[in-house]
Amino acid sequence: MSDPMTPNPQVVGGEPGTVAVTVSSKGQPATYRHEPVAETPKLRLSHVSISYIDRAGQATEAVRDVSFDIxxxxDCGEIVVFLGPSGCGKSTILKAIAGLLAPTQGEITVDGQPVTDVGRDRGMVFQAYTSFGWLTVRENLEYGLRLQGVPKEERRKQSDKYLQSVGLADFADRYPKDLSGGMKQREAIARTLINRPKVVLMDEPFGALDPQTRWGMQSLLLDVSRTEDNTILFVTHDVSEAVYLGDTVYVLSPRPARILHKVDVPAFPVHDVALKSAPEFRAxxxxxxxLLYSPAER
Ligand SMILES: Nc1ncnc2c1ncn2[C@@H]1O[C@H](COP(=O)(O)OP(=O)(O)O)[C@@H](O)[C@H]1O
Ligand SMILES: [Mg+2]
Known part of the structure; x- marks a missing residue:
């Protein structure tokens, strides 16, 4: 993972959000079929299944036969969204891609290389904030570069750039405790992007924010992602967030997570607050x- 300082993540219970998804088993039948591309994809999951085994040997199947290519x-950034209900297995998929847990079956490759561990080519932004409280915002940003032996001057140049792009330039010398929830997540995004990972994994990073801050963060993420050449895998259970951010949306089933549908989102010319109530967005x-609900339930 790009972020060697991140402490072991805890599974965070509950996913606050706005439009929560409750997928019905009576929803439309799956339309997604994985058709592997011939060239080497940036990221490939091939028949990935994941079960958790507890101490008593009891298995919880979290992910079933998930395959996709990115x-x-x-020179082009992209946001791929995984949309699915709470507890379906979204975090589990991201953790496997991050190399934090191994699939029970199947394979994950980045540029054709199997994922066996965390690596700098993948960076993860968690729902809960994970910075070092005793380092300043700038020091937190520069931490990964420092571990890589990047010289001070270059570190400073990079941290200036990313502090600027997430709007935290004035908070460079403050400590995480001085930041609001939205600012903390902006810091977490900058801290991940500064390491230039090929794949950025975002696990409901705005789920705990109030709606207004959340909307601001979505816009910021779109702006930042347009200037970076990396792929963002963004997990959410919020339909509106999925449409606003995604170039592509994969719709997941309830646990065990399977991909039911792949939906290409049209390229909206302008992303602003008015878009969310525009007919083309609503469509x-x-x-x-x-795709998520049967007609009788709406
Ligand atoms: N460490 C674990 N041990 C056992 N079961 C787990 C563990 N982590 C998650 N699960 C279970 O796996 C399922 C999927 O979890 P998760 O991937 O966190 O879902 P999501 O992120 O979609 O809410 C849930 O039913 C959850 O209770
Ligand atoms: Mg989760």
Whole structure:
């Protein structure tokens, strides 16, 4: 993982959000079929299944036969969203890609290389804030670069750039305790991006924020992702967030997570607050909701 200082993540219970998804077993039948591409993809999951085994030997199947390819698009950032209900296995999929847990079956590759451990080519932003409280915002940002032996001057240049892009330039010398919830998540995003991972894994990073802050963070993420050449895998259970951020949305089933549908989101010319109530935006939201609920339940 790009972020060697991140402490072991805890499974965070509960996922506060706005439009929660409750997928019905009576939803439309799965339409997704994995068709592996011939070229080497940036990220590939191939028949990945994951079960947790407790001390008594009892298995909880969290992920079942998940396969997808994310292609290399040079000089172009991309946001791929995984949309699924709470507890379906979204965090489990991200943790496996991060190398924090091994799939029970199947394989994960980045640029054709099997994932066996955490690595700098993948960076994760968690729902809960995970910075070092005793380091300043700038020191937190520069921590990974420092471990890599990047010289001080270059570290400073990079931290200036990323502090600027997430709007925290004035808070460089403050400590995490001085930051609001939204600012903390901006710091976490900058701290991950500064290491230039090929794949950025975001696990409901705005789930704990109030709606207004959350909307601001979504816009910021879109702006930042346009200037970076990396792929963001963004997990959420919020339909509106999925449509606003995603270039592609994979719709997941309840646990064990399977991919039911793949939906391409049209490229909206302008992303602003008005977009969320625009007919073309609402149409994609409705399409996702139609895939998630049976008509009788709406
Ligand atoms: N460490 C664990 N041990 C046992 N079961 C777990 C563990 N982590 C998650 N689970 C279970 O696996 C399922 C999927 O969890 P998770 O991936 O966190 O879901 P999501 O992120 O979609 O809410 C849940 O039913 C959860 O209770
Ligand atoms: Mg989760």
């Amino acid at each position: 292609l290399n698009k040079p 994609v939201e409705k399409k996702l909701l139609d």
